[in-house]
Amino acid sequence: MNPQQVVFLTTIILGTAGLVLLLRPGGGTMRLLGAGFAAIAFGAVLAQAPMIQPAWEGVLLYLLAAMTVLAALAAVSLVHPLYCAVCFGLTLVGVSALMAYGGAQFLAAGTLIVYVGAILVVLLFVLMLAHPRGRAAYDWNRWEVFVSAGTGMVFLAMLSLLLTRSLAGPVQWAAQAEAHRQQAAGAEAHADSLLPEKTYLPPKAGQGVLAEQHVARIGQHLFGGHWWAVQAAGVLLLAALVGAAVIIGRLRGPLEGPQQAANPPASAFAPPQPDRSEVQRNS
Amino acid sequence: MNDYAFLHQYLAVGAMLFSIGLVGFFTRRNMILMFLCTEMMLQGVSLSLVGWSRFYDDFGGQMLVIMILAVAACEAAIGLALIVVLFRHTGSLDIAVWQRLREANQPPWQDDRPIPIPEEPPPSWPRLAPAGVRPVESPETTDFREMV
Numbered sequence: 407m408n409p410q411q412v413v414f415l416t417t418i419i420l421g422t423a424g425l426v427l428l429l430r431p432g433g434g435t436m437r438l439l440g441a442g443f444a445a446i447a448f449g450a451v452l453a454q455a456p457m458i459q460p461a462w463e464g465v466l467l468y469l470l471a472a473m474t475v476l477a478a479l480a481a482v483s484l485v486h487p488l489y490c491a492v493c494f495g496l497t498l499v500g501v502s503a504l505m506a507y508g509g510a511q512f513l514a515a516g517t518l519i520v521y522v523g524a525i526l527v528v529l530l531f532v533l534m535l536a537h538p539r540g541r542a543a544y545d546w547n548r549w550e551v552f553v554s555a556g557t558g559m560v561f562l563a564m565l566s567l568l569l570t571r572s573l574a575g576p577v578q579w580a581a582q583a584e585a586h587r588q589q590a591a592g593a594e595a596h597a598d599s600l601l602p603e604k605t606y607l608p609p610k611a612g613q614g615v616l617a618e619q620h621v622a623r624i625g626q627h628l629f630g631g632h633w634w635a636v637q638a639a640g641v642l643l644l645a646a647l648v649g650a651a652v653i654i655g656r657l658r659g660p661l662e663g664p665q666q667a668a669n670p671p672a673s674a675f676a677p678p679q680p681d682r683s684e685v686q687r688n689s
Numbered sequence: 690m691n692d693y694a695f696l697h698q699y700l701a702v703g704a705m706l707f708s709i710g711l712v713g714f715f716t717r718r719n720m721i722l723m724f725l726c727t728e729m730m731l732q733g734v735s736l737s738l739v740g741w742s743r744f745y746d747d748f749g750g751q752m753l754v755i756m757i758l759a760v761a762a763c764e765a766a767i768g769l770a771l772i773v774v775l776f777r778h779t780g781s782l783d784i785a786v787w788q789r790l791r792e793a794n795q796p797p798w799q800d801d802r803p804i805p806i807p808e809e810p811p812p813s814w815p816r817l818a819p820a821g822v823r824p825v826e827s828p829e830t831t832d833f834r835e836m837v
């Protein structure tokens with residue numbers, strides 16, 4: 407077996423076992439074992455990427471990636487929803503750090519502001535509003551764990567195999583890309599002389615993502631070539647605002663759940679309305 | 690070669706985030722956590738787009754990520770409003786409560802597994818001093834009483 411097949415099988419078998427052990431209800435030791443299995447599987451996928459030079463950058467990126475993926479695993483597998491939300495916040499911090507490192511500083515800041523500052527906080531508000539007691543039965547017993555974990559890991563293994571095979575011959579690809587870029591630059595230089603001033607131009611080689619004045623260039627692109635998308639996003643945001651207000655506006659009175667405010671359940675985990683639910687012991 | 694290393698790593702992390710979010714969306718039953726897993730899948734896609742954007746030295750990927758951010762904000766507003774309304778109807782965030790919306794020929798899903806929820810400890814109330822008996826006072830209380 408070549409290394410690609412080894413990583414493929416490792417990802418599927420160890421990753422599925424680890425996720426099943428992580429998502430199974432209860433069992434602290436088994437969860438640790440599952441986290442170890444999952445770490446081996448995801449590490450095998452990550453280790454297929456060639457080492458980035460210089461070495462400290464590569465180590466830094468590996469550490470960031472490990473933090474992101476481990477926090478994502480915790481966000482999916484922890485029982486308490488508030489802990490899940492906090493771990494998702496850690497995932498977002500890792501993702502935005504990776505974005506900042508990959509030449510997307512504006513997006514890193516935007517991700518932190520929009521996701522952590524708005525979406526995650528609203529999510530925590532709803533969680534506290536709707537679910538003040540913290541633990542419920544449906545946070546412990548999950549749906550089909552084995553089938554879901556197997557599906558996800560097969561998906562990941564196939565993506566990883568595709569990546570490794572696609573990037574196997576980078577030299578020819580790089581040569582082709584370089585030739586194409588030179589050709590495009592020549593065509594642009596000819597076309598630039600024919601264009602009137604203040605016309606939007608795509609970036610020339612070397613003036614792209616990693617150039618200086620990153621945010622200015624992003625603004626140039628956003629309001630130059632993609633202004634219609636900005637308009638569409640604005641209309642979409644307005645429509646979402648109005649829609650959310652309409653949906654929520656039908657509610658009258660305090661948000662105390664259904665008619666259980668006057669008759670609270672005896673136990674914190676008692677089913678609130680068994681007659682409405684077909685699930686026997688879960689909700 | 691370094692470009693390919695960057696691209697490979699970013700795409701690998703993006704694929705991991707996407708698949709972890711996929712597994713979470715399939716397995717979790719809390720509606721808010723399903724929503725959170727959807728956002729995690731979006732993050733994976735955004736990260737791979739940033740990787741491509743760096744690889745091709747082009748801003749197109751980042752423009753798409755900005756649009757993803759806007760769509761995610763809209764989705765959060767609408768989705769959380771809907772979750773609040775659904776909670777108002779049933780009093781539970783369990784998605785299995787809504788299984789009566791399934792196809793007519795599907796059997797109902799029933800869970801017979803035991804629930805491993807630990808017992809809550811009994812609440813510890815403060816003990817009141819019995820009436821008519823002078824409570825034992827600590828020396829700190831008597832020493833500093835005049836200063837209060």
